[in-house]
Amino acid sequence: MNSAYIASILNSTLRSTTPILLAALGSAVCSRVGVFNIALEAQMLIASFASIAVNYFTGSILLSVSAGILSGALVGLIVAVLQVKYKAADMVVGTSLNLLIQGGTTFLLYLIFGLRGSLVDNRLVSLAKINLPVIRDIPFLGRVLENLTIVDYLSYIIALLLFIWLFKTVSGFRILSVGINKAAAESLGTKAVRIQMGMVVLSGALCGLGGTVLSMGQVIMFTENMTSGRGFIAMAAASLGMSHPLMTILSSLFFGLCQGIGLALQNIIKSQLTMTLPYIATIVALVLFSRQLKPSAKLKKQGKA
């Protein structure tokens, strides 16, 4: 295994991480305010579709990305209204929306483009690729960071900003308080429901950006159900990162690495088998880290009882 090979794996790790990280941040902000959002998959998928559709008709990157973010936020809004406002069961809302968007995007793909399966077209434009001037010429690092999009860099900045917002500012303190003790927050005039709904919509926007990267980053196409469980992997990443934005970067990188390795192994092992790698890795990671978290989790349960 030479260094170029490793560099290319790391490169595809970074690319695979971005959608997961963005969705995981979305999951994290929801669980920080006590909302269990499992419609991440739907929030991503609709954005993948919307961004490609707008891309197809306008050819504008800015409009495509906005469409992705907005459509994700829209699905987030539905989750917020149903789950937070009307207190509908999270599992029911989540699974229904995931399937609705899966069916709905397929429906629209056929209705608008007359296509089944996927949409590829050479009119579609990709997100701007960045090759930083100096780093480009460093042998190993240059290859690792080759052709990353602006959103790949942006996702880490977003994580950092979220951390500062939640843990260092007054409004962040109020937001976190809603997740810690909703009744207490409300008793001092914090509009807890509004904050919860806002965070769910934010998670929709983050997932929307993630879905956009998925369809306009590495590849420029839309495929039916192209998120293929990434929303759930992101949930796992957020829970391993204990819903802390900076820790979530690490756990997301781990899942990105699994996908990167899976892609690299496709030349050696049949693709059907390598494709299982990220999913198995998710389960294994959850099991391994549960050991460490277990005592404190158990104690919490006892405290409640």
Added chain:
Amino acid sequence: MKQSHNAGAREFGLRLWRALRQPLIAVLFGLLVGALVILACGQNPAAVYLEMFDKSFFKPYYLFSTLTRATPIIICSMATSMAWRAGYINIGVEGQMVTGTLVATVVALYVPGPPVLIGLLAWIAGMAAGALYALLPAVLTWKFQVSMVITTLMLNYVANNIASYFVTYPLKDTSGDGLSFHTPEIHEVMRLPRLSSSSTFNAGFLLAVAVMLLMVFITRKTVFGYESKMGGFNPSFARYGGTKQVKVMMITMALSGAIASLAGSAEVFGLKYRYSDGMLSSTSYAWTGLMAALIADLDPIGMFFVSIFLSGLQIGGSAIQRSLGIPLEIATIIQCCITLFVSVKLVFKIRKKKASKEEVKEGGVKA
């Protein structure tokens, strides 16, 4: 005596009303959203719905297709409810079905012996495989408190990919054109009998009815059914009452996985006679079954009819795709909207509020 009879009848009426009111209203709302989508497609909703139901329920040929498609959906909904009613969110019915069915097919194809016996063995092996595949997340939840939502869903992708690998390479039928990925056909003796000469409607449907009756029996008549239901309502309560929760969880999940395998086996042994790549996932039987379970609020009889209804939507959906050019996913859209409306329980909110306040009143006056 008469009074108690009246009370019994009232109780039954109350239960029936409780079971039916929510789904019926939700279905109306779901169809309403569907009508809006159809309008947006530039078609007349009434005409489209008429065509849809004509080509799913009213014409015998289509009715048989609907019931045939309903078979795995019914069984999947039972498998889902088995776990959900006990509080275990198993969204991995698809993976358990795929695993069980693949094993059943392999046994039917490759284990030597008299076909009748091997056929039977195949079903049993499939159930065992489905059960084991469902026990895996159960054990992980028990030992490591890992979220079952995530593990069961991840295991779907694992099962689908591995099954796809087997059908594409080691188990592939080499006698055919080489372009389609499926196993050879199973022995004729093992096939389930057809129930209609003009269609593919087969004895698998009777199996679905049997599974439903089994579910009714388990939920209403057994201590296990009672204990698992209480565990689903409030695990602390069940634990405090002395039920063996780990045992209940393991039995529940094993049954759920075993039932799931029946759905796929019925499809192979009753309809397709072979396992082909994606036959159980692209049709989203498991997810439709999940929707049915949610709409009927996990009531076995309700799920049976809702499954047939959803299956009819899909059969009708493919008919209108052919004739009117509206994508068949309209069925998915309608069915998801139905579950969303079920989840909100909007219409009955007001009524309930009133009731609970009267409750408060009673308590207050006594004090």
Added chain:
Amino acid sequence: MKHITKVYGSLYANDDVHLTLDKGEILAVVGENGAGKSTLMKILYGLEQPTSGEIYLNGQLQHFRSPHDAVNQKIGMVQQHFMLLNPCTVAENIVYGREPRKGIFFDREGAVRVTEALCEKYGLYIDPRRRVGDCPVGLQQRVEILKVLYQDADIIIFDEPSAVLTPQEVNELLRTMRKLADMGKSIIIITHKLHEVMAVADRVMVMRLGKYIQEMPKSETSIQEMSYLMVGRHIVERKVPPREPTGRVLDVQDLVLAGSDAKNILDHFSIHVDGGEIVGIAGVSGNGQSELIQCLTGLLQPTSGKILLKGQDVAGKTVGEIRTAGCACIPEDRYLWGCAAKASLTETAIMAHQNRPEISKRGLLNGKGAKDFTRALLDGYDVRNSGQAQRAGELSGGNIQKLIVAREVEQHSPLLIAAEPTRGVDIGAMEFIHNKLLEKRERGDAVLLISSELTEIMSLSDRIYVIYEGKATGEFRKADATEEGLGILMMGGKSHEAVS
């Protein structure tokens, strides 16, 4: 507050109630559970809107749509259930809602300084950097009071403030109230503990069944008069005849439950209970009572020690095995452990009875048997219901508690653990449940009563243990127990201090 009326459905929670409060005054609002005191205070604090009636503050008509409006008008409330952010520090909790800032950033050092200044001003000391979750209950309440003071409240409402405190902590609290009143704050205290009223209040207002009954200066009333007005009749004090205990039923020896740190949650805890006696365990909640119950019933595995039930060691056995060995339990939290809101009354009633021969045989349920059994419980224990298909969550608190008591008493087990058996139920249900416990004792069974209501423990128990930080710190015969003596031990005092 004038003509305050609050209607829920057709229930008048408050029916034309008046209330006035002067500056620097302490007003006690007394009444039974369900008398409408809390509703009245929720209206004053903006948590609920009155159906009709008006609130005037310094002559100005007010409309409080949320607590925020009330807080802006300098009204603060110390809730019965603390509204605290447990993982956060004391300072963070106190400044919540009006945080010191540096730009958009939360100035946490500033919060500490503000808190220190506040402590100094009112003489209520506490470490601002301590995590609130680590503070004992008395200090948590102090945080609540400081929170209200930080909001600059002139009117402070205390909702059942002494429910979770030891007698000594209560005295400390009453002193604090007096001090605040002397500094010009106006105070309303909601309570049903009349000796506290006598100790601290300037004026008393009595409510019953949502109605304003009477109001008088403290100096012109007595505990007897107030209790008569509260209940509407004279309360007969219970006389429990002494009874010779029969053989040993429960013998807990050196029970240890390790905690997450070096400190044990249960620390070499030893007690015994004989047949025919009620043994009370007194203590401030959070000293290991919950864990003790869970160890005794098998919900938690003790680290070491013996639990002898009728001579058989059941430590570490499963809940089912311990139940079979002869232990029933009225759980401390009826909604967490005692029932499932969505379960029918039948399903609620047969829990832990489901394997009796009249209810099931070889795993198959006998529907009629279950119904008959449930009917007997519902009728025998006066549970008001609208048929067995009714959901447990739809019953009132008192009725669901009676059903749970029925279910556990009808286990006919040698040992009954009764944890907080009357928490939050009305006086009728309370008397009923107490009688059932005494009947159980009359039958020669053992009852272990764990309660944070000292009066309940003292009136029912033959013997009393005190639990403090997981240790059994004292044992009293009924005749020797005094509220003060128990209180000293509950605070961690030594037993000779308690006796002298």
